[in-house]
Amino acid sequence: MQQQSMFFKARATATLADVGLQANLRQAKGKFVDSRAQAVADYDRENEGDFEALRLAGEAIRKRVVDDLDSWLEVFEERATARGASVLWARDGQEICDLVLDIARTHGVQKVIKSKSMLSEEAGLNQALEAAGVRPVETDLGEYILQIAGNEPPSHIIAPVMHKNVDQVADLFARTHGTPRQTAIPALTREARAVLREHFVSAEMGISGANFLIAETGSAALVTNEGNGRMVSSLPKVHVVITGIEKIVPTLADFATLMRLLPRSATGQVISNYVSLLTGKARGSAEESTTAATDATDATDGPEHVYFILVDNGRVGLLGSEFQSMLACIRCGACLNHCPVYQTIGGHAYGWVYPGPMGSVLTPLLRGVEKALDLPQASTLCQQCSVVCPVRIPLPELLRKLRERQTRAGLRPRGERLAWRLWAWLAARPGCYDLATRAALRYLNWLAGGRERIEVLGIAPGWSAGRDFPAPQGKTFRQLYRQQTKPR
Amino acid sequence: MRVALFVTCLVDLLRPSIGFAAIKLLENAGCTVEVAATQTCCGQPAYNGGDRAAAIALARKTIAEFEHCQRDQGCAYLVTPSGSCADQIRNAYPALLADDPAWQSRAEHLAARAYELTDFLVTVLHVESVPGDFAGSVSYHDSCSGLRGLGIREQPRALLALVPGLTLREMPAAEECCGFGGAFSIKFGAISAAIAEKKCVNARLAAADALVGGDLGCLLNIEGKLRRMGDRHTRVLHVAEVLAGVSTADATPN
Structure with a gap:
């Protein structure tokens, strides 16, 4: 996906005036935040206040994997291969596209059905497939809407089309499908289902992401609410799972623990509508002995060829660094949903695949700090993201460390650097600081001109464009305190 | 001590x-x-x-x-x-x-x-009385660092309950960030002000005479936005001013 993170400020500011988007954001925030709170409260009531203990357990599982990632990947590769899958490795988005196109050519694929995969967004896979004459069809309802809207990027990692409302979707469906316009959500869903059903039965290959890879069994776990993931991974004869190398969990028991956290944190569900475990290819498939297919104990359905493409795309660079804990992320979206900045501007302003706090950490780390200068700065550090993170990633701390990295690399604007240096110099010298604060006060008192508020703050126009600045009381505390305590 | x-x-x-x-x-x-x-x-x-x-x-x-x-x-x-x-x-x-x-x-x-x-x-100190009094209602905004960094939620409310004449009227989403964020409020002024506006809308739903908080940065942000929105009467006060009873004319020049 083309990265636009350098235009964050302009794009973010534009979203503030988008009345429709603002209404969608308000609605989504209410839904996600309230649902999670309810799910956590319910869990605590049933389990004696143990959601915090569950978060600690989730953090421990993810830390155990990330600390020893290479070993767990080898275990996964061995177990998955033993079940008849092929495990392939991609260093970057280009290698993802190359591998997928190779597989498509090998099996004579003309149409691919896709379940949600953020890695395919990272790689710009749909464009690569189209360029090679293979038609990709998104089957997650949100992703499908984005695809027929002219390949719009997703604005949320689990609710990709959150920025559109029903009316916009109704218009889009009527225009694209040539059907009468309807605005009831169940009717729109049925309409999409009718269109997608044709593709489900005719595609030769399915592509999905994976919410987790289970090392113990060599399985991929898919967590969905629409059932499309199950169709994509079981109907076509070829299935390709594309996911990041950090998605491993050691055992099925660990997976169960994380599944207590993921749906509650993401949508406030106790469990998602569908949870699928994909393990190897169909036993008794065409190349194997024909007798195997008649063995009732062997699963004969499912794809005949299964490929895992495990992707680095910058992740290895985080290993052993002060940002390693970011690899624990399970992509629930809770940090987006609870972020005052995301709630106010939505996901597109962030300019790449991942928005919100986790995106503001990941994008600079995966794409280069210098290519996303605003993102680590675009946070009030209110800490709510780390409060709701199911695996306790210290997101505010990571954002702060990225700011430090920008400073060390000399990437902040010259004026800002000079202002900091001057301020730090003064703050370390109380006498000079005293004079400087008095001078600043004279300036502010002059601006206030005896009124209660300053409407135009010359030194910080960013402040006063959208709000007043309350007038100072007139003297510094130090001045007044000295006067008061002066011996009479 | x-x-x-x-x-x-x-x-x-x-x-x-x-x-x-x-x-x-x-x-x-x-x-x-x-x-x-x-x-x-x-x-x-x-x-x-x-x-x-x-x-x-x-x-x-x-x-x-x-x-x-x-x-x-x-x-x-x-x-x-x-x-x-x-x-x-x-x-x-x-x-x-x-x-x-x-x-x-x-x-x-x-x-x-x-x-x-x-x-x-x-x-x-386990204080059981405070010098201030306040004739009216207040809402309380929880500032992020105090709330999430130090777990301060009940302490200011317990103290406000000791103020004669004061009624606490909680606003919706009192624990949500006001959008200040220090330098964020200047670097991303438009986003910051838009977040502040949500806080102000919630504050006004409480219909209290004053909004009270424990951090001056947030209070400047909220007061500045309230005034820009045309609200001239909701007072914005630091919790110390209310508790000490210096929240009347001597606190803010009128």
Whole structure:
């Protein structure tokens, strides 16, 4: 996906005036935040206040994997291969596209059905497939809407089309499908289902992401609410799972623990509508002995060829660094949903695949700090993201460390650097600081001109464009305190 | 008991009445208050701005000042009318100085003795009365660093409940960020002001006579947005001003 993170400020500011988007954001925030709170409260009531203990357990599982990632990947590769899958490795988005196109050519694929995969967004896979004459069809309802809207990027990692409302979707469906316009959500869903059903039965290959890879069994776990993931991974004869190398969990028991956290944190569900475990290819498939297919104990359905493409795309660079804990992320979206900045501007302003706090950490780390200068700065550090993170990633701390990295690399604007240096110099010298604060006060008192508020703050126009600045009381505390305590 | 007051840079510059209110509250609870004349800023703006070296320098300065107050004046605690500065001193200082064992133990020493004002009044002093009175209703905005960094939620409410005449009317989403975020409010002024607007809409739903909070940064942001939205009557006050009873004409020039 083309990265636009350098235009964050302009794009973010534009979203503030988008009345429709603002209404969608308000609605989504209410839904996600309230649902999670309810799910956590319910869990605590049933389990004696143990959601915090569950978060600690989730953090421990993810830390155990990330600390020893290479070993767990080898275990996964061995177990998955033993079940008849092929495990392939991609260093970057280009290698993802190359591998997928190779597989498509090998099996004579003309149409691919896709379940949600953020890695395919990272790689710009749909464009690569189209360029090679293979038609990709998104089957997650949100992703499908984005695809027929002219390949719009997703604005949320689990609710990709959150920025559109029903009316916009109704218009889009009527225009694209040539059907009468309807605005009831169940009717729109049925309409999409009718269109997608044709593709489900005719595609030769399915592509999905994976919410987790289970090392113990060599399985991929898919967590969905629409059932499309199950169709994509079981109907076509070829299935390709594309996911990041950090998605491993050691055992099925660990997976169960994380599944207590993921749906509650993401949508406030106790469990998602569908949870699928994909393990190897169909036993008794065409190349194997024909007798195997008649063995009732062997699963004969499912794809005949299964490929895992495990992707680095910058992740290895985080290993052993002060940002390693970011690899624990399970992509629930809770940090987006609870972020005052995301709630106010939505996901597109962030300019790449991942928005919100986790995106503001990941994008600079995966794409280069210098290519996303605003993102680590675009946070009030209110800490709510780390409060709701199911695996306790210290997101505010990571954002702060990225700011430090920008400073060390000399990437902040010259004026800002000079202002900091001057301020730090003064703050370390109380006498000079005293004079400087008095001078600043004279300036502010002059601006206030005896009124209660300053409407135009010359030194910080960013402040006063959208709000007043309350007038100072007139003297510094130090001045007044000295006067008061002066011996009479 | 002697305590050192850390006034904070914003209070020093913009609203000294909060500092005097803090002194009044501490003295009323039986403390003797010392104010180090050399104090400037805790360094949190530099810390959050990515200037670690400046943050470390100011952390050391603040630590040394407190040690001085402890040694020469017998101050047992450092108290500050700001959750954000208290969070910096208590949580960030030991982390910032973790590479230097000698300084880290000095940072831990201060961290164990540093308190946000309302937390100190409730947790350490167990105050049961406050000098202020307030005829009217207030809503309370929980500032992020105090709430999520230090767990301050009940302390200011317990103290406000002691104020004769005061009714607390909670606003929806009192715990959500007001959009201030220090330098964020200037770097991303439009986003910051849009977040502040949501806070103000919630504050006005409480229909209280005043909005009260424990951090001047947030209060400047909220008051500035309320006034820009045309609200001239909802007063915006620091919790110390209300508790100390300096929230009338002497606090804000009318």
